[in-house]
Amino acid sequence: MLRLIPIISRALILILATAGSLFAQNDPEWTEPFPPFRIAGNLYYVGSKGLANYLITTPQGNILINSDLEANVPLIQASIEKFGFKFKDTKILLISHAHWDHDAGSAKIKELTGASYMVMDADVPVVESGGKADFQYGNRPEFLYPPAKVDRVLHDSDEVKLGGAVLVAHLTAGHTKGCTTWTMKVTEGGKTYNVVIVGSPNVNQGYKLVHNDAYPQIASDYLRLFDTLKVLPCDIFLGAHGGYFGLEEKYAHRKDGAANPFVDPDGYRKFVAEKEQEFRTELAKQTLAAK
């Protein structure tokens, strides 16, 4: 009996670890509907509570950022149609980065809309292999998804243009090799605002920042990411998850005639500084442990 205890506890740890990863894949907020709303100008929020999607409308069709989990696709479609826009008018599909919570629905959205899929160069092998080429999660079946063919390969600072809208793709690698921060300008009430949609500055659980054979330059990429984010002009602060920029609180504070709560340059600078500090602390810890 005594000899069985370590076996049982090892089995329990395995069960708990598996349950943990399943939970990570299915955070209930990711598929929880959120009211779609116009952020400013021709820029709309059409995401769920936990996964952000943005629609940029133009006279020549629309641009959609992120496809989320496959289960989110009907939610995104319903949000777009709530404004009277047509899902089929989605001409271009972009992503924040090649992780399942932002790109697993891409194949489905391409099939339903015929949108042209444009992805940052280093994320292309990941989306086209359905996640198998990812340096961290490639051998984790629970994080794989239907592969989607990329129609245009983007490079750092490339522009995506449609019907007068111009989005700039900033390579902000580290979280994934092709993680992308999108910027654009929107006009509202005669004023022009700089919009920043942050790709992700997070160091996930289990990421190796030193001696990472699958991603040797990961630490220097993160450092470059923070250098890039620090100099981007930002009025309207957005990101791949609502949690980055306080979606729920800001949504609750929208009021006709009052200042737009999504205009938050200070919140952006604070977020970037905090995330850089988190990264540097983790890097120092891992560097020390590797000695």
Ligand SMILES: [Zn+2]
């Ligand atoms: Zn991610």
